[in-house]
Amino acid sequence: MRVIAHPILGNINQDNEVTVYVDGKEMRGIEGEPIAAMLAANKIYTHRLTKKRHEPRGIFCAIGRCTDCVMIVDGIPNVRTCVTPLKEGMVIETQHGVGHWGGEKSV
């Protein structure tokens, strides 16, 4: 859930709302925030499933180092959602295994 008011940091600016699509579902987020922030605000915590055991993975380092949070974004696999800014109309998909390029099948 969003931290709208904060005793030190003040209120957040939610003016620039955008609409994006997560596994085909329409969702709202704030333009420029990391994709991972929009997902957490919408209570989505599984970003991908591992290749062999199909275990869920989500945010771990949140600064673009660990690659646990990668997803398929606008047809590009292995996009680090914790450091990639959200844009209007983005198509975001849960990644299975090592992912696939737009239109191909997951491996």
Next chain:
Amino acid sequence: MFEVDLLIVGAGPAGLCAALEAGQEGLSVLLVDENAKPGGQLFKQIHKFFGSEMHKAGTRGFRIGENLVREIAECPNITLWLNSVVFSAIDQNHFEVVHNCSVQVINTKKVIVATGAIEKGLVFPGWTLPGVMGAGALQTMININRVRPGNKLLMVGSGNVGLIVSYQFLQAGGESVILVEAANRIGGYGVHASKIRRYGTNIITGCSVESVSGNGKVESAILAKVDDKFQTIKGTQWEEKVDIVAIAAGLYPLMELLRQLGCEFTMCPPLGGWVPVHDERMETSLNGIFIAGDVSGAEEASTAMEEGRLAAWSVTYDLAKCTKNKYESVRIDITKRLEALRSGPYGIARKNAKDSIYAIAKNFSKLR
């Protein structure tokens, strides 16, 4: 080919301070960072810094960051490249950078590597489950991204990061915090521990997390008392309903670039594990390759800033852009401030560790 006096890799507290000192002394500086914004991890530090006036004590981390970024923008000798990755060291003077979707070759006289550190994980059944994350990651989510990924936090580790992030989780509207520490005493400052206790946080020492479970996200954790060898004491396990687990188990230096260059390393647990060997001037085993901040051993933002300044002055002197007298007086001042930051019961282990690294470096200095 882009030619500069000094290439600085990483625009966190160490890199920003290094750039400012060197830029103000007339060196041409290229400051490169892979992130979209400069400041490294300063902007998620919303607490007031510790230490004395000269260490900006009483100022919140993000304010220090804002001031540094403004000063950098005002210095004409500093070029700042964001969204740019230094991915290859051709030799000690030539580096390749991905910048604006193309590869640029940098020809530089000296280098300061200030790439920082990354959080250590802690392995237990369920540690990969969504909702288990680094304490710094949680701090980024609540303070930078302004999203709280849960309500009931289990914090593992009572160093300053564990204590401060627990407090900030509550500031960000979190419902409750349970904090466990495997050792039999709290690792961080008493003042931070008192703050979260006043909020009703249960700090349990001699206790660790045994496993975490949940359906697609953390739902509960099994905790247990541990002995002085950190082994579970049988029969002491109990369950707590939590929806987020943050691991504050320390950090280790991020030194891919230094490995590429072929720097010498030494194992130093008090500073995070493998650390690059460096001397009191912040020069590594390689001539002209300097380091500053957490990459030289994980400490804190205050020491990182001082080390950045020190490395910059060493470079300035080596490039004959200041007199020996000036350099010596600045170096002594900064060293004194660093020693103040590494004093007291919490700092002395880091000071001793640093001294042992400087001692190893003495041998390299002879070879260089």
